[in-house]
Amino acid sequence: MYPTLFLPYSGLFFDYIESHKKHTMTVQQYHDTYEIYLQTKGERYIFLENICHAMKPGDVCIIRPFDLHYGESRTSDYYGRYVLNFPEEKLDLLLTQGERQLLFQRFHSCILHLTGEVWExxxxxxxxLSACWDQSGFLAEKLQYSYVFQLLMLLKDRMPEQEEPAISGVSSDVRPEILQAIHYLNEHYRDPIDLDTIADTVHMSKYHFCRLFSKATGATFVEYLNNVRLTKVHQMLLETALSLSQIAEQTGFSSPGHLSRVFGSVYQMSPSKFRKQKHDIS
Amino acid sequence: MYPTLFLPYSGLFFDYIESHKKHTMTVQQYHDTYEIYLQTKGERYIFLENICHAMKPGDVCIIRPFDLHYGESRTSDYYGRYVLNFPEEKLDLLLTQGERQLLFQRFHSCILHLTGEVWExxxxxxxxLSACWDQSGFLAEKLQYSYVFQLLMLLKDRMPEQEEPAISGVSSDVRPEILQAIHYLNEHYRDPIDLDTIADTVHMSKYHFCRLFSKATGATFVEYLNNVRLTKVHQMLLETALSLSQIAEQTGFSSPGHLSRVFGSVYQMSPSKFRKQKHDIS
Structure with missing residues (x-):
C-alpha cells in the first residue's frame, strides 16, 4: 500500500479534464514541481497543507513543491479543471536565474479567486498552451514555457501577502477542531505526536476524530503524519547533505531505522539509494 | 519636404487603431525594425517593395527592416488594424542569438492570409500584448516580448517559401505595366535609370505613367527611385565600413556629391555625420 504518491515530473505536465464522474485521488500527492490547478466548471474539494477548500470556477490553487495535497468530488460530480506541473528551474529557459528567483519569491501555496477580465x-x-502542447522541435519547449511565464506574471500580482500560518477552511464543511489538529501536525511534525493527546486536545473521541480527520485530508492520522514527515525527508535528501540520523531527528522519526522502514514502505527503496539515484540523474 | 520618412524605434512599438476616416501616409516609410501589420476590419491598400495589395481582415503584412512601404485607404474609409514594430535583436531577451537568427531566417517581407483558429x-x-503594453517594472519588457515571440512562432509556420523576386499585385487595381516598372526599379537601382526609357518600355506616355506610378507607390518616380537607393545607403552606412564613393557606386548615385545632396535633403545631415551619430548611440 502506498499511503502517499510522489509524482515526479521532469518537464512540463499539462492536462485538461472535463469529467462527469466523481473522482477521488486514491492517496495524498506531492510533487517536486510547482502545481497550478484551475477550476473551470463544477466543484472540487481540495485539501492542501492548512487549507480545506471547495474550489469553484475561477478558483486557482497554487501548490509549491513538496506540499501535500488531496482532491475529491463532494457536492458536484461534474467538473472541469486545468492542471499544470513544472519545475521552477525550467523557467531559466526564458529568465535569468536572478529573475526566476525573484519571481518565485512571490509564490506560496494558496487559493486565488479570479474573476472578470483576469479570469478570461x-x-x-x-x-x-493547449494549442502548442503537443508540438516538439525548434523552440517548441520555449514556446510552451512562454505561456507558463505569462500565467505566472498574471498570478503574481494577485498573490495574497504570505499568510500567517493560519487555519483556513473557507467554504468547506471541515470542522474547526480538525483544521486545528491539521495545523498542529504541520507545525509540530518534528516532535513526538500521539493520537490520544491530539484527540483529547480537541475534545473528541479517538474514533470520531479519526473519521473526521480522514474525511478532511484523505489520509488516516498516522498516514498523514508520516506523509508530512516524508515530504520533509525527501526534500532534505535532495537538498542537503545531512546524515540519515540528522534527518530523522529533524523530521520527528524516533530513529534512522524507523525512518528507513516508513520511507521504504512508500518509495520501495532505502533513503540512501533514493538520494544516490536522484543525484545520478541530475 | 521629406519624400521618405525614416521612423526609428528603439524598442517595441504597439498600436491598435479603429478609424472611420480615410488615412493616407503622407510619405513612404521604412524602419530599422521589423513591422507586423494586421488588418482586423475594413480594407487598406498597402504598397511594399514588389507588392501592391488590398489588405482585408485576416491579412497580415510582414515588413523587414529597410523595406519601403506605403499605406492608404482606397475602397473603404473604415478600418481597424494592429501595428507592431520591434528590433530583431530585442528577441535576445528570450532567445539565444543562434535561436533568434534561425527564427528570423524564416521571415521575409510578404502578405499572409490567416483564417479560422489561427486568426483567432x-x-x-x-x-x-495589449493588456500588458503599458506595464513597466519587474519583467514587464520580457512579458511584452513573450507575446511577440508567440506571434512569430505562429506566423513562421505559415510563411510562404521565399518568393522569386516576382511581381505581385494580388487584389489591387494597379496596372501590370506599373508593377513591371516597380519591379525593374527594385532590381536595377544600382544602374543609371531615366524616366523616359522606363515609360517607353511599358508603352505609356510620360505623363500617364507618372500619374499611375505615383498612385501605386505614394511617391513620384524620382522620389521612389531615390527612396529605394537611400534605404540601401542607410543600411550600408550602418552595417558596412564602405566609403561614400563606394556606396554611391553600389546604389546608383552618379557621385558621392550627388548622394550627399539627396541624402541631406531627406535626413537633414551629411551621410558621414549620420553614420557617426548612429555608431555613437549603439
Whole structure:
C-alpha cells in the first residue's frame, strides 16, 4: 500500500479534464514541481497543507513543491479543471536565474479567486498552451514555457501577502477542531505526536476524530503524519547533505531505522539509494 | 519636404487603431525594425517593395527592416488594424542569438492570409500584448516580448517559401505595366535609370505613367527611385565600413556629391555625420 504518491515530473505536465464522474485521488500527492490547478466548471474539494477548500470556477490553487495535497468530488460530480506541473528551474529557459528567483519569491501555496477580465485572460493563456502542447522541435519547449511565464506574471500580482500560518477552511464543511489538529501536525511534525493527546486536545473521541480527520485530508492520522514527515525527508535528501540520523531527528522519526522502514514502505527503496539515484540523474 | 520618412524605434512599438476616416501616409516609410501589420476590419491598400495589395481582415503584412512601404485607404474609409514594430535583436531577451537568427531566417517581407483558429489565436496574442503594453517594472519588457515571440512562432509556420523576386499585385487595381516598372526599379537601382526609357518600355506616355506610378507607390518616380537607393545607403552606412564613393557606386548615385545632396535633403545631415551619430548611440 502506498499511503502517499510522489509524482515526479521532469518537464512540463499539462492536462485538461472535463469529467462527469466523481473522482477521488486514491492517496495524498506531492510533487517536486510547482502545481497550478484551475477550476473551470463544477466543484472540487481540495485539501492542501492548512487549507480545506471547495474550489469553484475561477478558483486557482497554487501548490509549491513538496506540499501535500488531496482532491475529491463532494457536492458536484461534474467538473472541469486545468492542471499544470513544472519545475521552477525550467523557467531559466526564458529568465535569468536572478529573475526566476525573484519571481518565485512571490509564490506560496494558496487559493486565488479570479474573476472578470483576469479570469478570461487566464483561460486564454491556457488555451494558447493547449494549442502548442503537443508540438516538439525548434523552440517548441520555449514556446510552451512562454505561456507558463505569462500565467505566472498574471498570478503574481494577485498573490495574497504570505499568510500567517493560519487555519483556513473557507467554504468547506471541515470542522474547526480538525483544521486545528491539521495545523498542529504541520507545525509540530518534528516532535513526538500521539493520537490520544491530539484527540483529547480537541475534545473528541479517538474514533470520531479519526473519521473526521480522514474525511478532511484523505489520509488516516498516522498516514498523514508520516506523509508530512516524508515530504520533509525527501526534500532534505535532495537538498542537503545531512546524515540519515540528522534527518530523522529533524523530521520527528524516533530513529534512522524507523525512518528507513516508513520511507521504504512508500518509495520501495532505502533513503540512501533514493538520494544516490536522484543525484545520478541530475 | 521629406519624400521618405525614416521612423526609428528603439524598442517595441504597439498600436491598435479603429478609424472611420480615410488615412493616407503622407510619405513612404521604412524602419530599422521589423513591422507586423494586421488588418482586423475594413480594407487598406498597402504598397511594399514588389507588392501592391488590398489588405482585408485576416491579412497580415510582414515588413523587414529597410523595406519601403506605403499605406492608404482606397475602397473603404473604415478600418481597424494592429501595428507592431520591434528590433530583431530585442528577441535576445528570450532567445539565444543562434535561436533568434534561425527564427528570423524564416521571415521575409510578404502578405499572409490567416483564417479560422489561427486568426483567432493571432488576435488573442495581440489582446494579451495589449493588456500588458503599458506595464513597466519587474519583467514587464520580457512579458511584452513573450507575446511577440508567440506571434512569430505562429506566423513562421505559415510563411510562404521565399518568393522569386516576382511581381505581385494580388487584389489591387494597379496596372501590370506599373508593377513591371516597380519591379525593374527594385532590381536595377544600382544602374543609371531615366524616366523616359522606363515609360517607353511599358508603352505609356510620360505623363500617364507618372500619374499611375505615383498612385501605386505614394511617391513620384524620382522620389521612389531615390527612396529605394537611400534605404540601401542607410543600411550600408550602418552595417558596412564602405566609403561614400563606394556606396554611391553600389546604389546608383552618379557621385558621392550627388548622394550627399539627396541624402541631406531627406535626413537633414551629411551621410558621414549620420553614420557617426548612429555608431555613437549603439
Amino acid at each position: 485572460r487566464t483561460l486564454t493563456i491556457l488555451q494558447g | 489565436r493571432t488576435l488573442t496574442i495581440l489582446q494579451g
